[in-house]
Amino acid sequence: MFNDSIQYQNGALSVDAVRAADIAAACGTPVYIYSQRRALANLGRVRQAFAGMNAHIHYSAKANASLAILRALVAAGAGVDAVSGGEIHRALLAGARPETIVFAGVGKTPAELRYALEHNVGWFNVENPDEIRLLDQLAAETGRPARVALRLNPDIAASTHPHIATGHGGAKFGLPADMVRDVLAHQTDYPHLRFEGIHIHIGSQLHDTQATRGAVEAALNLIAPYPAIQTVNIGGGLPAAYTPDETMPSPEDFAAALKPLLAGYTVLLEPGRSIIADAGILVVTALYRKQQAGQTFLITDGSMAELIRPALYDAYHEIVPLLQPAEGAARCPVDVVGPVCETADVLGRSRLLPDIRPGDLLAVLTAGAYGWVMASNYNQRPRPPEVVVSGDGQTWQITRRRETWDDLARLEESGYHPPA
Template sequence: MNHFDYRGGVLCCEGVSLEAIAEAVGTPVYVYSSATLERHYEVFKQAFAPRDTLVAFAVKANANIAVINTLARKGAGADTVSQGEIERALVAGVPPERIIFSGVGKTEDELAFAVKTGVHQINVESIAELETLSQIAASLNAKPSIAIRVNPDVGAGGHEKITTGKGDTKFGVSIDQALQYYGRAHSDPHLHARGLAVHIGSQIKDLGPLEEAFKAMRGMAERLRAAGLSIDRLDLGGGLGVPYFNEPDPPTPAEYAAMVNRVFDGLDIGLAFEPGRMIAGNAGVLLSRVIRLQERPTRPIVVLDAGMNDLIRPAIYDAYHGIKPVREPKGGAETAYDVVGPICETGDLFTRNRALPPLEAGDLVAFMTAGAYGATMSSTYNARALVAEVLVRGDKYEIVRKRWELKDQLALEQIPSWE
């Protein structure tokens, strides 16, 4: 469910017309619904009640501090993969004890920052990282909580580039390595070995691979306890898919929770989750304006003022996004279009041969399900302005990221003095 509906013939975000936002802020612009963010978090959290769980929003999905703050006020934690994301979470109001730090390439400085911050846990992904973290903790006279990230050799996800649980990906360590490394961490006086972590992919629409991975995690926890090692938490990652309007709906949070509860029935252990897309995906749209139509022998091309620098997912993942005219169509025949942006790249193509209501220059359109991995992956390629972001609550809205114009970009650069 989302809160983007036609009201009086105009597409609105909650109680605000997208036409009004486009007129005041310009396009392209991302628009987020507070009500949708909050509802998706609450539906996910409540699916596991009364079990106490940590739901740590995956900051990489949407790193805007206003979005993170909206979720933090509901009790959400943050799953982070860089010092920058940790700092964003802190600024947004997420307490350190609800922050998870993941990632294969944590630098020594980043690890030291996480230790000094006192994050909930650091997910360790190699023996080299484990040893480095131990040395850092010793130097800081600290004892950080850690989990070992497991690669269970179970792949899942909507695209090969977002599948993270196969044995040949860069993430985590094998089951045998994880058991060995956990024992090493458990005996380390500078580390507090707390648990195991897993994340097998993104945009998962079949619970089968998740259940297989989770059964492996339970088995590992039982083996560690049988060996006399304490373990009190499992981080089960994220990855639950969202509907992109062109495919069957993925499993609901309730169906997901039922599977999780079945797998871990009778095992006294804390659980953490790292949903990102599931919470933010349908909470945002990218609003764009038609520059012109170009006639072609095959079919007309719709040229928008949004490009792949604003929404890169179709270019790198062949991702599908529903496209809705902001003015409600009056019915009648649709037209097949190729929809492109202004970037000087053939790959700047949002969709090919898409049936849409007739469009004209100046029309506004909204890319649906764009709240995750949209603005957070945007750039200034072709010296374009960095896309703005707006957050809506009820009948109010605020700009939560200003458009970063060329003058802002040039202020960070200079011609060398020897010139």
């Protein structure tokens, strides 16, 4: 059992009550499958952990922007954290009320800011003095005053992979404390902005609560002289467990560490991974097995184009057969790789798997977050379909079909041939 939704049932890996192999048979592989039930349970757990505070959850759409998933989370009361005009557009399509959308991001374009203003987005998390000036100007032009949370870069090293740490001084994110102080001291220079919040996000997959606590303390010190600032956005970063024995801090641990500091404030959270990572799997088919240079390679039809996290961050994902191996079955180490022309195209190294043969199905677990959204068409690979197993756990739907080779060609100017 991997979690309440992803588990072997009668020897078959299932997503709630649906056998993953049945979905693979109908849709082909690679295919992403998400449990709506698990995503909603994760949302409920974060909500419950922060109950008793005036806390609002803005699901971070960058983790998984599937419209079906967004719709389910929005219908369950989540707001959305968007980092681009495209994500705002999706959040609105999914039924999010504009005032429940927070717009974050280190490089928002003028067109995106204007779009967000025109659509009455609730919060602008700003991270750059030029952006503040631009937003003030655009707010004046559109006649829509903007509510702002300054994103503090607290210069705190988060305990996580360096590529997903965002709160240290050398990171491109946020405003250093002295700049936050300066902007707040001169806030009347920006008559079309309402400075009502402070924002931090020190990284993703945070291994401890202490760094976040330190960042919140730093943020609270900066806003102490400004009673109009009553909202603290503590960002995302709540971790997911990528291995069964991983002990990571829970939402309850984060809430317990932060509650004493944040009493009396309105608290916004932007969880992404903790909501959707363990609700999703990527199912792939083994194509070939070969022995080379003392290693066994299992080549699958899934690759770094569908799931780039192992190549990008050295991320670890459990890989399991769809058919539950017999107790005590012999296992040997294999490198599970894809067909893409990159040595980095690895889904998992040295995995102890039973005898997997061409045609056998495997699931890459905890693939719901930063999976499909980071997929590319590299090597002209059509992006895979997304399937959602419904909240009752019994039925499933293709919520995004598999791309075709024609889809890939369609966006190029037809008929253009370079002159000879």
